Amino acid sequence: MGHIGPPQEGAGQDSANEELRSTQDDSTADCIIQFVNSTKSKIGYYWVNFDGKEQEYGQLEPGHRVAQHTFTTHPWRVRLLPSKAVVGEHVGPSVVFEALGEQTCKLSPLQVMTQPKAEWGEWRQRADAAGIAILAYDCVGDDAVRIACHVVGRMLEHSPPAVVARLVAHKARVGIIGCRQVTTDVPDHWYMKLSAGGRDIDATTRGLGGTQSCALTTCGEENLTMVDDRSYPSENILVHEFGHTVMNCGLSDSERREIEALYARARESGVYERGIYAMENADEYWAEGTQAWFDATIRTDVNSGVNSRDTLKRLDPGLAALMCRAYGDGPWRYPHDAPRPFSHKRKRAHGEVGSDGGESKASAPSVAVAAPGEVEMDRSRLAATAGAARPGAGLAGLCTPGAACGPASMVWLGPLASCVPTAAAYMPVSPSARISQSVDVGFEEGGSGAGCGASAMVGLASLLQLSGVYALLTRGMAGEQRAAIAVTKQS
Secondary structure: OOOEEOOOOOOOOOOOOOOOOOOOOOOOOEEEEEEEEOOOOOEEEEEEOOOOOEEEEEEEOOOOEEEEEEEOOOOEEEEEOOOOOEEEEEOOOOEEEEEEEOOEEEEEOOOOOOOOOHHHOOEEEEEEEOOEEEEEEOOOOHHHHHHHHHHHHHHHOOOOHHHHHHHHHOOOEEEEEOOOOOHHHOHHHHHHHHOEOOOOHHHHOOOOOOOOOOOEEEEEHHHHHOOOOOOOOOEOHHHHHHHHHHHHHHOOHHHHHHHHHHHHHHHHHOOOOOOOHHHOOHHHHHHHHHHHHOOOEOOOOOOOOOOOHHHHHHHOHHHHHHHHHHHOOOOOOHHHOOOOOOOOOOOOOOOOOHHHOOOOOOOOOOOOOOOOOOOOOOOOOOOOHHHHOOOOOOOOOOOOOOOOOOOOOOOOOHHHHHOEEOOOOOOOOOOOOOOEEEEEEEEEOEOOOEOOOHHHHHHHHHHHOOOOOOOOOOOOOOOOOEEEEEEEOOO
């Protein structure tokens, strides 16, 4: 089914494999593709959907790279821009996909994240709200956990059972970013450290919403406790970001289509100013509406003053009616039992991150997300447009469709964390060929001298999470720093 590498030689810019399409079965597993643009032109990366149609997920300038969460049975295609010439295609396990030119690419193993800081403690479930797990490191205070649990419970208190059931079925969760942590310190979002170029996610966000491919909502500890919140003192970010998750994972396909139609009408209604954040896309329209429904903001610059339930009902009754169907029309509003009153936002100084104003602690550059003409963003974009309506590829939105998130079951890989790949796999494979090729990948010892023996190779196998389409064969005992990777195309 699957294939890896450039298309057939000499086939031209329309040489894409027309038989490729996404599938979803018991063999489907999470994976991550790091796209690297080593060409001299812009490239586009496209998810090939369940109908075999390309869906653009982003563009990369020369020298930029981005990590995309997806699934092992979902194909991706890379094209040069503006010529649309095919660079290559990939379907299968986690990989670094380096674009080198027309019909030329290099595939190599994905590097592994480092261990979390010891002072953070353990990342674990700390509470539960209506079947939604609340997760945080031990360093996050109990007050933040209690408030997150309370807010989620109140938001869903009058929701129809079907909405809550869909959220639970998608394993919707809430993660709290510690006040001295950054967005990509959360395990599900660690892979964003693999990206460089464009917008820095850690410098411009303190929360992400969930999608069907990763139903984790995150929010900063300081925003929950309302203590020293230098980023968003005039609004509750959890209400906004969990609103994205409700839309992407809790509503039906028909309800999401209804949001799109309401958004299109709202753009022409004159209620909302052109260019404001609520009009960026249907997803932000919904998330801003969710904040208004629960009176969870006093801002007017991002929503044209539609920042309360009463105002929403009066000025946008269509969206208010759908909010009522999703959340009910109960009496609770966020200010009723908020830790403190909202205050007007103090603009952060350049380089400030979260409540401690520290620099990003990421060991690698943060995610690349194109935001033309935008220097700083007040919120993450989680526009999970077509990609979120079904378990398509990854991340919706941060400016392009889909909010990519790492696998929820990510484990720390022990010895492998100190190993550095020294030789990359180069596999120029025709899509029509049967692939049966072994590639030696060398590792060298690093850190405190921990080796890359058999246990590390098992960790690598766990990281790649190969489906039935591919087999990863590992060899190596303590002291032997090599792994043999065999990628086999099945008939």
